Amino acid sequence: MPESQALYPKIETFDTGFLKVSDLHTIYYEQSGNPEGKPVIYLHGGPGGGTSAHDRRYFDPAVYRIILLDQRGAGKSTPTASLEDNTTWALVDDIEKLREHLKIDKWVVFGGSWGSTLSLVYAQEHPDRVKALILRGIFMLRQSELRWFYEHGGASNIFPDAWDEYVKPIPEDERGNMINAYHKRLTGSDEEERVRCAKAWSTWECSTSKLYVDPVEVAKASEDIWALAFARIECHYFYNKGFFKTDAHILENIDKIRHIPATIVQGRYDVVCPATSAWDLHKAWPEAQFEFMADAGHSAKELATTARLVKAADEYKTL
Numbered sequence: 001m002p003e004s005q006a007l008y009p010k011i012e013t014f015d016t017g018f019l020k021v022s023d024l025h026t027i028y029y030e031q032s033g034n035p036e037g038k039p040v041i042y043l044h045g046g047p048g049g050g051t052s053a054h055d056r057r058y059f060d061p062a063v064y065r066i067i068l069l070d071q072r073g074a075g076k077s078t079p080t081a082s083l084e085d086n087t088t089w090a091l092v093d094d095i096e097k098l099r100e101h102l103k104i105d106k107w108v109v110f111g112g113s114w115g116s117t118l119s120l121v122y123a124q125e126h127p128d129r130v131k132a133l134i135l136r137g138i139f140m141l142r143q144s145e146l147r148w149f150y151e152h153g154g155a156s157n158i159f160p161d162a163w164d165e166y167v168k169p170i171p172e173d174e175r176g177n178m179i180n181a182y183h184k185r186l187t188g189s190d191e192e193e194r195v196r197c198a199k200a201w202s203t204w205e206c207s208t209s210k211l212y213v214d215p216v217e218v219a220k221a222s223e224d225i226w227a228l229a230f231a232r233i234e235c236h237y238f239y240n241k242g243f244f245k246t247d248a249h250i251l252e253n254i255d256k257i258r259h260i261p262a263t264i265v266q267g268r269y270d271v272v273c274p275a276t277s278a279w280d281l282h283k284a285w286p287e288a289q290f291e292f293m294a295d296a297g298h299s300a301k302e303l304a305t306t307a308r309l310v311k312a313a314d315e316y317k318t319l
C-alpha cells in the first residue's frame with residue numbers, strides 16, 4: 001500500500017517514559033519532534049489500539065513537541081489488556097496527569113475513531129487545556145453507532161463475507177446481541193476461547209477500516225497480544241456504554257467546546273464509524289472546520305484523509 005506523500009518523515013523519540021497513574025495502571029508515553037516546540041497529544045483509537053511510530057508523522061517535527069500516549073491496558077501500558085479500573089473518565093484523568101507531569105499548559109489534541117471520542121470528552125472536561133482539536137472518523141459511542149457496526153443489519157450488509165467470519169465464534173442463539181456474547185467470552189476463564197474471539201473481533205474491524213482491505217492492518221488482528229488488548233478493551237467500553245450517563249453525552253455537552261479551533265475529517269465511505277455521526281457533530285458545531293473525504297473509508301491511513309489531517313496540523317502550527 002502506498003504511503004501518503006503528505007506524511008512527515010520517520011523520526012525517533014527524544015524521550016520515553018512510564019507514568020504510574022493508579023495502584024494498578026502504568027501508562028507508556030513518548031515524545032518526539034521539537035522538545036521546545038508546540039505540544040500536541042495523539043489519542044489512539046479502539047479503545048485498546050495503542051500507538052505506533054507512524055502516529056508521529058502527522059506533525060511537523062521542527063514545530064511540534066509530539067506526545068503519544070498508550071491508554072490503560074493498550075500498547076506498552078501495563079497491565080496489558082486489563083479492564084480493571086479502565087473507564088473513559090480514568091483515561092481523561094490520565095491525560096491530565098501526563099500533561100502536568102510534562103509541565104504542559106495547553107496542547108493541540110488529535111484523535112481518530114475512539115481517539116475522537118476521547119478527544120471530545122477530554123476537551124469538554126478541560127476546555128482551558130485545549131488549543132485546538134483535530135478529529136477523524138467520528139465516533140460518539142451512541143447505541144445506534146454500536147448497533148450499526150457490531151450487530152447484524154448495518155455494516156454486515158457491506159461486508160457480508162467478513163461478517164460471516166466475525167460471527168463464527170458465537171453460537172447462533174446468541175448472535176442477536178453480539179456485544180454481550182463477545183463480552184462473555186472475552187472476559188471468560190477459557191484462554192483459548194478468549195484469544196480466538198479476540199482475533200475474530202479484531203479481524204472484523206481491521207478488515208473493514210479501509211476502502212481496499214489492507215493486509216498489513218488485517219495481519220495485526222492475528223497477533224495475540226494486540227488482539228486481546230484491542231478486543232477486550234473495546235468490548236468492555238461498549239458493553240458499559242462508554243461509561244456515559246446519557247447516550248448523547250458528547251452532543252449534549254458540545255457548547256463547552258464550540259469556541260475551540262477544530263477540524264473534523266470524515267471518510268465518506270467509513271463503514272466502521274459511518275458519516276452520520278460526523279454530520280451530527282458538524283450540525284451541532286458549525287464553527288468547526290468540516291470535510292468529507294470522497295475517496296476514503298475509516299482509517300487515518302487513507303491517502304486523502306492523511307493529507308487532510310496533516311494540513312490541519314500544519315494550520316494549527318501558528319496557534
Ligand SMILES: CNCC(=O)c1nnc(C(C)(C)C)o1
Pocket residue numbers: 044045046047049112113114115139205206209234272273299
Ligand atoms: C470504534 N472503534 C474503532 C476504532 O477506534 C479503531 N481504532 N483503530 C482501528 C483499526 C485498528 C481497525 C484501524 O479502529
